[in-house]
Amino acid sequence: MKRLKQILSRIDGKGYKAYKDIQGEYRFPRFQLMIDYVQGDPFAAPSRIRVRMPQSEAKYPASWYETPRRKQALEDWIARVWAEKTGRYSFRAKGTGKSGLIGVDRPGQEILPRTAAVVNDQFVEVRVTIGLPAQGRRVLGRKAEEMLCDYLPRLVDEATPADSIDRDGVEERMKLVDNQGAIRRFLSERGWIAFVANGSVLPRESGISDRPLRGKNVVQFQAPKSMEVSVDVPHGDPIRGMAIQDGITLIIGGGYHGKSTLLNALERGVYDHIAGDGREYVITIDDAVKVRAEDGRRVEKVNISPFINNLPFGRDTVRFSTEDASGSTSQATNIMESLEMGASCLLIDEDTSATNFMIRDGRMQRLVAKGKEPITPFIDKVRQLYEERETSSVLVLGGSGDYFDVADTVIMMDEYLPYEVTQEAKEVAQSQSNDRTQEGGEHFGDVTARVLSGKSFDARKGKKEKVDAKGLHSIQFGTSTVDLSGVEQLVDVSQTRAIAEIMRLIGKKAGGGKTLRQLIEEVYQEIEGKGLDVVSPFRGQHPGDLALPRQQEVAAAVNRLRTLRVD
Ligand code: ADP
Numbered sequence: 001m002k003r004l005k006q007i008l009s010r011i012d013g014k015g016y017k018a019y020k021d022i023q024g025e026y027r028f029p030r031f032q033l034m035i036d037y038v039q040g041d042p043f044a045a046p047s048r049i050r051v052r053m054p055q056s057e058a059k060y061p062a063s064w065y066e067t068p069r070r071k072q073a074l075e076d077w078i079a080r081v082w083a084e085k086t087g088r089y090s091f092r093a094k095g096t097g098k099s100g101l102i103g104v105d106r107p108g109q110e111i112l113p114r115t116a117a118v119v120n121d122q123f124v125e126v127r128v129t130i131g132l133p134a135q136g137r138r139v140l141g142r143k144a145e146e147m148l149c150d151y152l153p154r155l156v157d158e159a160t161p162a163d164s165i166d167r168d169g170v171e172e173r174m175k176l177v178d179n180q181g182a183i184r185r186f187l188s189e190r191g192w193i194a195f196v197a198n199g200s201v202l203p204r205e206s207g208i209s210d211r212p213l214r215g216k217n218v219v220q221f222q223a224p225k226s227m228e229v230s231v232d233v234p235h236g237d238p239i240r241g242m243a244i245q246d247g248i249t250l251i252i253g254g255g256y257h258g259k260s261t262l263l264n265a266l267e268r269g270v271y272d273h274i275a276g277d278g279r280e281y282v283i284t285i286d287d288a289v290k291v292r293a294e295d296g297r298r299v300e301k302v303n304i305s306p307f308i309n310n311l312p313f314g315r316d317t318v319r320f321s322t323e324d325a326s327g328s329t330s331q332a333t334n335i336m337e338s339l340e341m342g343a344s345c346l347l348i349d350e351d352t353s354a355t356n357f358m359i360r361d362g363r364m365q366r367l368v369a370k371g372k373e374p375i376t377p378f379i380d381k382v383r384q385l386y387e388e389r390e391t392s393s394v395l396v397l398g399g400s401g402d403y404f405d406v407a408d409t410v411i412m413m414d415e416y417l418p419y420e421v422t423q424e425a426k427e428v429a430q431s432q433s434n435d436r437t438q439e440g441g442e443h444f445g446d447v448t449a450r451v452l453s454g455k456s457f458d459a460r461k462g463k464k465e466k467v468d469a470k471g472l473h474s475i476q477f478g479t480s481t482v483d484l485s486g487v488e489q490l491v492d493v494s495q496t497r498a499i500a501e502i503m504r505l506i507g508k509k510a511g512g513g514k515t516l517r518q519l520i521e522e523v524y525q526e527i528e529g530k531g532l533d534v535v536s537p538f539r540g541q542h543p544g545d546l547a548l549p550r551q552q553e554v555a556a557a558v559n560r561l562r563t564l565r566v567d
């Protein structure tokens with residue numbers, strides 16, 4: 001610390017570049033400070049530092065990080081404490097550019113593996129970004145000293161050791177994630193799709209907020225008796241709620257009665273949520289994928305022939321490519337790409353589907369002969385998908401009773417409460433005979449794994465490599481922009497940043513005859529072994545603003561890269 005003070009006093013008033021001299025490691029009474037990267041000027045991306053407190057000071061009980069789930073939840077907790085404290089009363093230095101800024105990557109409603117904090121037997125480490133104070137482009141050495149040598153140690157004291165981070169809160173968090181894990185195991189042991197606990201609050205505050213809706217008009221979830229199960233959890237009483245089994249589940253009901261809200265909660269249930277979110281016990285199997293229509297997207301040699309055939313001009317649908325997909329071809333593509341990655345459940349909402357992809361009724365079949373219609377509607381494929389490939393579907397469909405014939409379970413939403421109406425739906429289906437003809441053929445058809453060409457990924461922009469997230473739904477990859485607005489289960493911009501980095505790694509591995517799925521799995525094996533830090537260009541130093549995406553979202557991004565080439 002003394003050495004840091006000396007350097008700061010020496011460079012006080014000099015040009016900003018002089019700050020580079022403070023790069024290095026310093027010993028403070030209770031922690032170690034690593035200044036990994038010093039920004040080039042006051043307006044540039046902020047500097048990156050790490051503080052590392054040994055467990056002899058932090059004193060975390062080993063039980064807080066003894067399982068991967070607990071460790072991940074604890075690291076998330078620490079990132080939250082830091083993000084909150086730095087956001088609330090940040091060090092304010094008057095000065096130019098980012099002077100005085102202190103920040104830690106802030107988690108949202110989900111508990112994700114992230115790189116902002118690390119806990120192990122030896123230490124607790126937090127990755128922080130700071131703006132080194134400047135007046136004009138001159139070093140404000142005194143201010144920097146105040147920031148790094150007074151303010152920072154106080155922050156470390158308040159936001160790191162076990163005694164100052166709300167022990168009870170952490171203990172509660174541990175119980176929560178243990179219970180969430182138990183429900184996930186419950187589902188996977190049975191091969192089921194999802195669980196929604198009684199009392200859950202599904203609606204969100206607004207279309208742009210992920211916080212729970214509050215107030216007296218909120219209707220808490222209550223399982224229909226016929227679908228209610230009780231799950232034993234390690235902490236507290238068994239949790240009761242609605243289980244969605246594998247197969248084909250239909251969510252019907254009047255407009256504005258909460259169908260999409262339920263489906264959205266299921267989409268997000270692939271992640272664990274924090275206490276108070278309202279969805280903390282809404283759990284969906286990890287690899288469920290929301291698929292929607294996404295016209296305008298690019299497609300590179302995807303086998304969409306299970307759904308689309310006989311396109312005008314004899315266009316190939318076994319290796320289908322386009323720069324500008326239609327609603328139905330994009331939805332078919334999104335499904336086939338999800339299956340390529342092994343999705344075991346599809347989540348589909350009428351609000352974001354192409355009508356002609358979902359249904360084709362008897363009258364239309366009569367007027368437009370099968371030979372003139374390239375699309376085989378999803379209704380004729382959904383059972384094959386389940387019976388031959390064990391891929392379930394949960395469908396929101398308020399507008400067509402044709403699906404009653406193919407559904408295993410029908411849930412009706414009525415004033416935000418679910419009722420099971422499978423029996424009634426089957427009776428309607430029997431009494432009102434349907435004059436549709438099955439168009440799905442004998443089998444679902446093939447899901448074709450694609451081999452990526454090494455030429456697909458050029459991360460260069462000018463002479464340098466440049467990959468980054470431009471917000472939650474956009475990635476800049478070299479000179480191309482990847483549009484992820486149709487990828488609805490991406491929840492955190494830190495995931496988007498991680499995807500950008502993972503794509504860079506995939507680009508380095510591609511070309512050896514490996515399929516997209518193999519390439520992604522290889523990167524995830526590395527992450528499994530060494531932690532998410534491995535995907536960062538700052539690995540070993542400060543990879544502090546990444547969160548783990550699912551393999552499905554990585555594939556989605558690669559699939560939307562406009563330079564992607566399949567051999
Ligand atoms: P649908 O898909 O059936 O047309 P939505 O799911 O879009 O209906 O819900 C319509 C509105 O009702 C939304 O504004 C949503 O926030 C609200 N809503 C949904 N579920 C609940 C609930 N359980 N309690 C209160 N409001 C809800």
Ligand code: MG
Nearest residue numbers: 259260261351
């Ligand atoms: Mg809806």
